[in-house]
Amino acid sequence: MTTFTIIHGDDVDGLTCGAFLKRVKGGEFYLANYDNLDNALEKVQPPVDTLYICDLNIRDELEHELVRIKKFANINIIDHHQMSPELLKRLTKLGVKIRLETTDCAAVLVYDTFKNELGREARRLAAYAAISDMFEEGPLADPILGKMDRKFAQHEAQLLTHALTNDQSIDFKRRVMDELSKYNYPHRIEGVVEKAIQSLEEMTRIKESIPDNARIIGRVALMEASGDNSTGGLSNLLIDTLGVDVGISYKANDHYYNMSLRGEKDLEEHLGDISKELGLKYDGFGGGHQRASGIKVPKANLEAILDELVERINQ
Numbered sequence: 001m002t003t004f005t006i007i008h009g010d011d012v013d014g015l016t017c018g019a020f021l022k023r024v025k026g027g028e029f030y031l032a033n034y035d036n037l038d039n040a041l042e043k044v045q046p047p048v049d050t051l052y053i054c055d056l057n058i059r060d061e062l063e064h065e066l067v068r069i070k071k072f073a074n075i076n077i078i079d080h081h082q083m084s085p086e087l088l089k090r091l092t093k094l095g096v097k098i099r100l101e102t103t104d105c106a107a108v109l110v111y112d113t114f115k116n117e118l119g120r121e122a123r124r125l126a127a128y129a130a131i132s133d134m135f136e137e138g139p140l141a142d143p144i145l146g147k148m149d150r151k152f153a154q155h156e157a158q159l160l161t162h163a164l165t166n167d168q169s170i171d172f173k174r175r176v177m178d179e180l181s182k183y184n185y186p187h188r189i190e191g192v193v194e195k196a197i198q199s200l201e202e203m204t205r206i207k208e209s210i211p212d213n214a215r216i217i218g219r220v221a222l223m224e225a226s227g228d229n230s231t232g233g234l235s236n237l238l239i240d241t242l243g244v245d246v247g248i249s250y251k252a253n254d255h256y257y258n259m260s261l262r263g264e265k266d267l268e269e270h271l272g273d274i275s276k277e278l279g280l281k282y283d284g285f286g287g288g289h290q291r292a293s294g295i296k297v298p299k300a301n302l303e304a305i306l307d308e309l310v311e312r313i314n315q
């Protein structure tokens with residue numbers, strides 16, 4: 001069997017999916033993100049006969065690649081991002097095996113799928129992913145965390161979260177995935193503690209820069225991310241620092257802007273749905289969860305989509 005696995009390589013949830021699949025399936029791993037999933041899928045060629053895709057938003061535009069791959073490989077999708085119901089139906093009919101539950105993080109779903117092979121120790125890693133992805137209340141995550149030393153798990157999880165915020169290099173992400181696949185403790189993975197502290201310091205500096213650089217319009221704050229700063233992190237800090245309901249940050253990348261939207265805990269609007277709709281309307285794409293989503297649009301459309309997002313959320 002030749003297995004190829006594509007995971008969301010940017011965060012703890014995705015890397016934990018990779019760590020689990022490395023243990024139970026082995027094979028080759030591609031650490032992708034929402035932006036380059038199309039490139040990742042193009043890499044899947046014979047003799048690969050089994051493909052796993054985890055923690056990545058499967059968009060309608062990727063369907064043709066899955067149709068191509070299905071001719072020579074079994075496809076398994078384990079995910080917690082919303083997929084359009086029509087696409088879900090078509091892929092299922094094509095024979096793609098899909099486990100999609102939006103109530104838990106992806107690594108908890110992978111854990112649940114392979115728990116017999118993974119063993120009890122894997123629960124600890126599943127907990128890190130749930131904590132880091134903020135899916136602790138998930139119906140599968142909740143009983144896992146219920147028997148755990150909660151603070152111990154939380155601290156280990158957030159060391160990983162912050163270390164990955166600080167270092168998004170492919171070498172570091174692969175190392176984290178490999179060490180997690182050996183069930184190592186995050187604080188024992190070389191560099192994790194130091195990188196986590198650097199990330200806290202960086203977050204502090206960003207918070208200090210927000211009052212002079214953000215625009216507040218009603219319930220929304222907007223700010224451009226600079227340097228290597230992640231847009232998701234900045235959006236959270238906009239809410240944290242300014243007390244708005246929604247933080248939106250954006251960053252130029254070639255001919256596009258990548259945007260991250262984050263919402264406060266009790267937000268009623270569904271940012272993933274709004275992102276999907278407006279992403280398409282402005283010649284890009286978007287999607288995600290209720291309180292955390294992303295959009296990619298051509299550079300020229302930034303102001304227009306920001307205006308409409310602000311208007312939509314403030315209406």
Ligand SMILES: [Mn+2]
Nearest residue numbers: 013055106133
């Ligand atoms: Mn996730």
